[in-house]
Amino acid sequence: MYQTIGFIGCGNMGTALAVCAKKSLANSEAKLLFANRHIEKAEALAARLGGVAMTNEVLAARCDLLFLGVKPQFLKEMLDDIAPVLAKRTDRFVLCSMVTGVTTERLQTLAGGEYPVIRIMPNTASAVGAGVIQICTSGTTETELAEFKTLMAPAGLLDELPERLIDAASAVSGCGPAFLCLALEGMADGGVALGLPRDKALRYAAQTLLGTGKLAIETGLHPGVLKDQVTSPGGTTIQGVRALENNCVRAAFMEAVIAAYERTEALKKNT
Numbered sequence: 159m160y161q162t163i164g165f166i167g168c169g170n171m172g173t174a175l176a177v178c179a180k181k182s183l184a185n186s187e188a189k190l191l192f193a194n195r196h197i198e199k200a201e202a203l204a205a206r207l208g209g210v211a212m213t214n215e216v217l218a219a220r221c222d223l224l225f226l227g228v229k230p231q232f233l234k235e236m237l238d239d240i241a242p243v244l245a246k247r248t249d250r251f252v253l254c255s256m257v258t259g260v261t262t263e264r265l266q267t268l269a270g271g272e273y274p275v276i277r278i279m280p281n282t283a284s285a286v287g288a289g290v291i292q293i294c295t296s297g298t299t300e301t302e303l304a305e306f307k308t309l310m311a312p313a314g315l316l317d318e319l320p321e322r323l324i325d326a327a328s329a330v331s332g333c334g335p336a337f338l339c340l341a342l343e344g345m346a347d348g349g350v351a352l353g354l355p356r357d358k359a360l361r362y363a364a365q366t367l368l369g370t371g372k373l374a375i376e377t378g379l380h381p382g383v384l385k386d387q388v389t390s391p392g393g394t395t396i397q398g399v400r401a402l403e404n405n406c407v408r409a410a411f412m413e414a415v416i417a418a419y420e421r422t423e424a425l426k427k428n429t
C-alpha cells in the first residue's frame with residue numbers, strides 16, 4: 159500500500175479526496191503530506207486530517223502517490239517547479255491527476271518524464287461517500303491501481319473508463335453537482351413561495367434528489383418509467399411535468415453537459 163501520500167493543491171477537490179484517503183488510512187501508518195500555493199490552506203488541512211504541510215518541491219521528493227489538484231491553468235507552472243525534483247528521484251512513484259482536460263500523455267510531457275499516471279475525474283460528493291470517480295491509467299501496475307482503488311473506495315462509485323471518454327464523463331458527473339444544485343435550489347424556492355420554511359423546503363428537495371438517484375440505481379429502471387410511476391392520470395405531478403417540459407428542462411440539462419464539454423475542449427488549448 160502507498161506509504162506517503164501527498165496532495166499539491168488543497169482546494170475543494172484536493173480536500174475532498176484527502177478526506178477519502180484519511181478514511182481508508184484509519185488503521186495505517188501511511189503519512190499524508192499537503193502543499194498549497196498559500197501554505198495556510200495546507201496547514202489547516204494537515205491540522206484537520208493529521209499530516210504535515212510543506213512546499214511543493216519537498217512533497218514531490220517524498221511521496222509514492224502524488225495527487226495533483228490545481229486548476230488546469232496553473233498546472234504547467236506547478237509542474238515546472240517540481241519537474242526537476244521528480245527527475246532526480248530513483249524510487250518508484252505514481253502521479254494522480256484530477257485536472258480537467260489534461261491527458262495522461264500531456265501530463266507526462268509537462269512533468270518531464272513517462273512517470274506512471276492515474277488520471278481521475280472525481281466530483282465533490284466524494285467528500286460524503288456518494289461521489290463518482292472515473293479512472294484511467296498510463297504505465298501503472300495492476301497492484302498500484304488496485305491499491306489506489308482501495309484508498310479511494312470511501313469516495314463512492316469508482317469506474318474505469320477509456321481515456322477518450324473521460325472529458326465526457328467530466329461534463330456529466332464532475333460538473334453535475336452544480337447542475338443539480340440549480341434544480342435543488344429551484345425546487346426549494348418553489349416550496350418557499352408556497353409558504354414552507356426555507357430549511358424544510360431545502361431538506362425535502364435534497365432528500366428527494368438523493369432518493370430519486372438511489373431509486374434509479376437500485377431498481378435499474380429507466381427514469382421515464384420512474385416518472386410514470388408518480389404521474390397519475392389527471393393528477394398533480396403531470397401538471398408539474400408539463401410546466402418543466404414547457405421550459406425545455408431536459409434539453410437544458412443536455413445543453414449544460416455539452417456546453418461543459420465544449421469548454422473543456424477550449425481550455426485544453428491553454429494547458
Ligand SMILES: NC(=O)c1ccc[n+]([C@@H]2O[C@H](COP(=O)([O-])OP(=O)(O)OC[C@H]3O[C@@H](n4cnc5c(N)ncnc54)[C@H](OP(=O)(O)O)[C@@H]3O)[C@@H](O)[C@H]2O)c1
Nearest residue numbers: 167168169170171194195196227228229230232236257258
Ligand atoms: N471542483 C470540482 O468539482 C472538480 C471536479 C473534477 C475535477 N476537478 C479538478 O480538480 C482540480 C482542482 O479544482 P478545485 O475545484 O479543487 O480548485 P480550487 O478549489 O481552486 O483548488 C485549487 C488549489 O490549488 C492551489 N494552487 C494553485 N496553484 C498552485 C501551485 N502552483 N502550487 C500549489 N498549490 C496551488 C490553490 O491555492 P490558492 O487558493 O492558494 O491559490 C487552490 O487551493 C482542477 O484541476 C479541476 O479541474 C474539480
